[in-house]
Amino acid sequence: MTVSPVRGPRAHPAVRRWVLGLGAALAWVVAYRFNAALWDWLVLDVGGLDPASRWGSGVHFFFYDSVKILLLLVAIVFVVTVARSFMSVERTRALLGGRREGLGNVAAAGLGVVTPFCSCSAVPAFIGFVSAGVPIGVTMSFLIASPMVNEVAIALLLGLFGPGATSLYIGAGLVVAVAGGLVLGRVHAERWVEPFVFEARLRGQVVTGTADLSWDDRLRMGWEEAVGILRRIWPYLLVGIGIGAVIHGWAPEDFFARHAGPGNPWAVPLAVVVGIPLYSNAAGILPLVEALHDKGLPVGTLLAFMMAVVALSLPEMILLRRVLRPPLIAVFVAVVGGGIVLVGYLFNAVLA
Amino acid sequence: MLIKILGPGCANCVALERVTREALAGLGVEAEVVKVTDYPDIAAYGIMSTPGLVVDEQVLLAGRVPTTARVTELLAAHLAS
Numbered sequence: 001m002t003v004s005p006v007r008g009p010r011a012h013p014a015v016r017r018w019v020l021g022l023g024a025a026l027a028w029v030v031a032y033r034f035n036a037a038l039w040d041w042l043v044l045d046v047g048g049l050d051p052a053s054r055w056g057s058g059v060h061f062f063f064y065d066s067v068k069i070l071l072l073l074v075a076i077v078f079v080v081t082v083a084r085s086f087m088s089v090e091r092t093r094a095l096l097g098g099r100r101e102g103l104g105n106v107a108a109a110g111l112g113v114v115t116p117f118c119s120c121s122a123v124p125a126f127i128g129f130v131s132a133g134v135p136i137g138v139t140m141s142f143l144i145a146s147p148m149v150n151e152v153a154i155a156l157l158l159g160l161f162g163p164g165a166t167s168l169y170i171g172a173g174l175v176v177a178v179a180g181g182l183v184l185g186r187v188h189a190e191r192w193v194e195p196f197v198f199e200a201r202l203r204g205q206v207v208t209g210t211a212d213l214s215w216d217d218r219l220r221m222g223w224e225e226a227v228g229i230l231r232r233i234w235p236y237l238l239v240g241i242g243i244g245a246v247i248h249g250w251a252p253e254d255f256f257a258r259h260a261g262p263g264n265p266w267a268v269p270l271a272v273v274v275g276i277p278l279y280s281n282a283a284g285i286l287p288l289v290e291a292l293h294d295k296g297l298p299v300g301t302l303l304a305f306m307m308a309v310v311a312l313s314l315p316e317m318i319l320l321r322r323v324l325r326p327p328l329i330a331v332f333v334a335v336v337g338g339g340i341v342l343v344g345y346l347f348n349a350v351l352a
Numbered sequence: 353m354l355i356k357i358l359g360p361g362c363a364n365c366v367a368l369e370r371v372t373r374e375a376l377a378g379l380g381v382e383a384e385v386v387k388v389t390d391y392p393d394i395a396a397y398g399i400m401s402t403p404g405l406v407v408d409e410q411v412l413l414a415g416r417v418p419t420t421a422r423v424t425e426l427l428a429a430h431l432a433s
Contacts, residue, residue: 088415089401116415121401123360123391128400196392221416232363319360322391 017219032071039064058249065241065287068159074226076155081225084116085218089125091115092142097132101185104138109177112145113170122146122316126323130197137185143320144336145177148311152229156286165299168347173307176339183335184328192328236284244291257296267301268344272337275308285309300347307340353383353431358394358404358414361387367417368403375423381431 039060043049049056092111099107117125122143129139149170157166213221260267278285289302317329324332355372359365369385376383388394388406397406401415405423412426 090398090414093400117401121415124394124402125400127391127395128398131395199392217422220419224417224419 141181304344359402
């Protein structure tokens with residue numbers, strides 16, 4: 001497919017952009033507002049299913065949640081991508097260069113959240129940071145925060161649990177990233193970094209990253225990213241929502257609460273251990289988390305599970321193995337995993 | 353013209369190579385397209401977010417997959433310079 005560079009001859013591009021943007025935003029609000037009413041009508045009135053029955057609640061959950069999550073994903077990924085187009089990893093490095101530990105870790109964790117980053121860039125980013133003189137611990141704060149506080153997870157948490165739990169998630173992710181980086185800085189992690197990292201020399205030319213973008217570029221990037229993420233994750237999303245619907249309709253009311261509820265002190269570490277190898281993305285996991293929450297599982301246990309799934313993945317460990325020796329990867333997993341367990345206990349205590 | 357696609361081989365790098373080849377075909381320009389997958393080599397270009405697009409040793413883009421139209425613009429500008 002080729003994209004024609006010729007624009008519409010009549011409407012001014014800026015005017016057309018505003019009309020399109022406002023129209024899309026309005027359509028989004030209407031769709032989100034009437035989503036529940038639509039499925040109430042289709043599933044319960046037209047379909048004749050009883051909302052208290054297994055089929056009624058399961059089927060309603062599936063359709064209502066699918067539409068809600070799709071809408072949230074498109075909107076939040078779009079907004080986040082446009083906002084992030086003002087940041088780049090190269091700029092982050094410039095901001096972090098020369099920072100000491102402590103404040104540097106806090107800055108790195110914050111930048112990890114707002115800097116656009118794909119996990120296949122973890123290694124070049126690591127090399128770039130280290131060769132720019134950013135301390136290992138500060139670099140690790142960035143690398144922990146980046147996957148831990150994930151825009152897809154934020155979109156879904158906001159829709160499913162509201163702003164309270166979402167800010168807790170972001171805050172907890174930042175705390176784990178800062179603390180994790182500080183610990184890794186203390187253990188003199190340099191000895192576990194592959195030597196070639198320190199030998200890597202950057203050429204004089206500094207890449208500007210995304211500084212030259214126009215608003216048209218930024219909006220287009222937002223749209224492409226939203227569509228790209230949807231295209232990539234929709235099967236996981238549907239499977240996740242499907243499992244969620246089954247739990248919603250069929251799982252006995254107190255089954256999960258009895259085995260993993262507040263009465264079981266091992267529930268949080270268990271959730272983390274189960275979550276690590278279960279590499280999925282936030283989109284596949286969150287509908288499941290929502291259904292489990294409805295069945296009485298505490299939020300802290302569920303957040304710990306979700307963070308473990310999103311932040312500690314085997315593919316990323318394999319990528320990081322190119323620059324980090326196994327002891328450092330082990331410490332990394334232990335610190336992040338331990339941090340997540342603490343966050344789980346904390347939330348369970350605070351929100352109980 | 354020597355074009356290098358920088359990246360370890362994830363989906364974004366594959367997409368950038370496809371877009372670049374489309375742009376070249378659109379311009380009717382012959383060019384050698386090679387992949388750079390080794391991390392020290394990628395980092396040596398000052399790039400920290402993949403994929404990267406390097407034309408005749410000059411970094412034109414990093415960290416995102418542009419549209420074919422955008423790559424066509426960049427390549428045309430490079431050819432004109």
